[in-house]
Amino acid sequence: KAGVTQTPRYLIKTRGQQVTLSCSPISGHRSVSWYQQTPGQGLQFLFEYFSETQRNKGNFPGRFSGRQFSNSRSEMNVSTLELGDSALYLCASSRGAIEKETQYFGPGTRLLVL
Amino acid sequence: AQSVTQLGSHVSVSEGALVLLRCNYSSSVPPYLFWYVQYPNQGLQLLLKYTSAATLVKGINGFEAEFKKSETSFHLTKPSAHMSDAAEYFCAVSVGLWDTGRRALTFGSGTRLQVQP
Numbered sequence: 001k002a003g004v005t006q007t008p009r010y011l012i013k014t015r016g017q018q019v020t021l022s023c024s025p026i027s028g029h030r031s032v033s034w035y036q037q038t039p040g041q042g043l044q045f046l047f048e049y050f051s052e053t054q055r056n057k058g059n060f061p062g063r064f065s066g067r068q069f070s071n072s073r074s075e076m077n078v079s080t081l082e083l084g085d086s087a088l089y090l091c092a093s094s095r096g097a098i099e100k101e102t103q104y105f106g107p108g109t110r111l112l113v114l
Numbered sequence: 115a116q117s118v119t120q121l122g123s124h125v126s127v128s129e130g131a132l133v134l135l136r137c138n139y140s141s142s143v144p145p146y147l148f149w150y151v152q153y154p155n156q157g158l159q160l161l162l163k164y165t166s167a168a169t170l171v172k173g174i175n176g177f178e179a180e181f182k183k184s185e186t187s188f189h190l191t192k193p194s195a196h197m198s199d200a201a202e203y204f205c206a207v208s209v210g211l212w213d214t215g216r217r218a219l220t221f222g223s224g225t226r227l228q229v230q231p
Contacts, residue, residue, distance in 0.1 A: 004157075033218065033219070035219075035221075042221060042222075042223045042224060043204065043206075043219075043221035043224075044221075045218040045219065045220070048218060056218055058218065090157055090158065092158075092219075099146050099208045100146040100163070100165035100166075100208070102148070102160050102163060103160075103219060104160070105150070105157035105158040105159070106157050107155075107156055107157045108156075108157050
């Protein structure tokens with residue numbers, strides 16, 4: 001079974017631009033979560049989607065948004081990029097939205113904002 | 115709100131020595147606990163998880179962890195370190211109620227494990 005895939009793997013953008021990252025979950029998984037990883041703040045939860053509905057959102061500004069499609073693929077968008085948005089963005093999928101279920105992580109998209 | 119504390123941002127052991135990575139959690143409800151490993155330039159890989167079945171949990175690559183409610187701990191151990199164990203390890207807690215839509219992993223700050231030859 002194929003794992004979680006994320007595209008692109010690397011991105012370089014400039015301040016003020018916007019970016020869209022894509023995540024394809026494991027087949028049959030309906031829950032997709034996004035995390036931001038930085039050296040200073042560590043791993044922080046962005047949001048979770050389940051069956052095309054955002055079920056939970058972390059403490060990030062409104063510039064960070066996401067969506068999920070009917071095939072469970074998810075995208076996250078960051079508008080008006082800031083230097084501090086440089087990070088590794090990780091996507092994770094799980095079968096459902098139950099706390100004890102394992103989240104399987106993709107390799108991440110590394111975003112550099114110049 | 116739940117939280118996780120990992121004591122020691124860097125741990126160095128000799129090859130063949132015991133590995134002990136510490137994790138303490140804070141949660142007002144019974145937690146589900148996870149250990150993930152991250153190799154350079156890769157995502158997170160699940161090592162093991164505690165979901166209230168057995169308190170001693172065995173994972174992949176010879177790792178295990180014991181849930182101790184009285185100490186609010188979930189330390190990760192491996193009897194004999196291997197060079198390939200060098201990586202960053204994250205402890206995480208997941209709590210929440212499905213019907214309220216609250217669900218997320220809260221991660222500790224990570225522990226970088228070095229294995230000396």
